[in-house]
Amino acid sequence: MKILFKNITLVYPEKDKEEIGDLYIEDRIIKRIGKGLDINGNVEVIDGKDKIVVPTLVDIHVHLREPGYEWKETIESGSKAAVAGGFTAICCMPNTNPPIDNKEMVRFIYEKADIVGLSRVYPIGTITKGREGKEISEMGDMFMAGAKGFSDDGSCVMNSEVLRCALEYSKIFNAPIIEHAEDTNLTLEGNVNFGKISTLLGFKGMPWVAEASIVARDVFLSALTGGRLHIAHISCWQSLDMIKWGKEHGANITCEVTPHHLVLTEDAVKEMNYDTNTKMNPPLRTKEDQEALWEGIKNDLIDVIATDHAPHHLDDKMVEYGLAEYGISGLETAIPLVITYGYYERKIPLSKLFKKMSYNPCKILNLPYIPLEESVPANLTIIDLSEKEVEKEKFFSKGKNTPFHGWRLKGWPVMTFVEGRLVYREGKILW
Secondary structure: OEEEEEEEEEEEHHHOEEEEEEEEEEOOEEEEEEOOOOOOOOOEEEEOOOEEEEEOOEEEEEOOOOOOOOOOOOHHHHHHHHHHOOOOEEEEOOOOOOOOOOHHHHHHHHHHHHHHOOOEEEEOEOOEHHHOOOOEOOHHHHHHHOOOOEEOOOOOOOOHHHHHHHHHHHOOOOOOEEEOOOOHHHHOOOOEEOOHHHHHHOOOEEOHHHHHHHHHHHHHHHHHHOOOEEEOOOOOHHHHHHHHHHHHOOOOEEEEEOHHHHHOOOHHHHHOOOOHHHOOOOOOOOHHHHHHHHHHHHOOOOOEEOOOEOOOOHHHHOOOHHHOOOOOOOOOOHHHHHHHHHHHOOOOOHHHHHHOOOHHHHHHHOOOOOOOOOOOEOOEEEEEEEEEEOOHHHOOOOOOOOOOOOOEEEEEEEEEEEOOEEEEEOOEEOO
């Protein structure tokens, strides 16, 4: 395989840099990067106008549902969705059945992902046994088997002493504790953000303090222990204030935001006529929160953009709003949402946006980062900046649950290379 991309925008997230140039791939390796390259022989030449190339795109917050919920998603279907969405690697959350709370489950994920052979799949182990929040799981065994971090995602570790111990213990492995920040005493049976929309529509609300109070507690515990803390799916400005305080006072903290919290607000629940695909956890919040999240992207208070890909069967969403499951399918719309609303609408540089989807997540979870350099495997994504409509029926994910169906977005992955192998090209999975 010999492919020459001419006059393509090369994005170097780790260098905060982007430039126009040529990229030549031969036999899975980036052979040359430069300007005005002329390669002899049988070479496929692709015009890079209105295209960009980004290395090592990673989504560190994905629910693959296997084992236990294979009717929602499997490692195979989720891996297909990942490479179609432009991601060379993903991290799968442990809220499966049984949960990923021992070394055998970690190995199971790796074995299944290797059989599929598309994106790299890195397991996240549980913080506590059975995700029950009572007793620390066998973190050492899981880490040695390949777990990249620890989380009870979908549930918050409500016991402060348990979380303190987890932060202390995880320092041995230099692996982060990934917290789903939610005081469930304040959110039980909640459907939407507590405020204007919950009152107007008569839904039980989920207040911002349910998130921010746990973030504050966890920031203090991180400061106390020195343990690495990563806060998942931040949704309100109060949480960001707590994280800012922690970073300014030396706590070892990182955080992430989802594309849907950047693009949608609580008003979408009403505007989309109670579409259950607007039901998230944490919920969509206010315009003020949304602006604070974008500011966190710009000033680098937010470290990562991650999808919280939560695929569901149609039956889980085609019910009354209060009975519907939380979450949306996010892998295949993340990049166009970020490019359309981050780059085009808010004029945030591509290198800054993609640093939060490549270099930063790799650094936080100690994952291999393969840059755009000569003589290294092509581990990269080609993105076409032209506009296209979201068509959920064409998702490779089993989960067609998206609020973005019919939206016109710019910036769609058209080729994904994983460690030299071209695994996705223009709507087709290449085994």
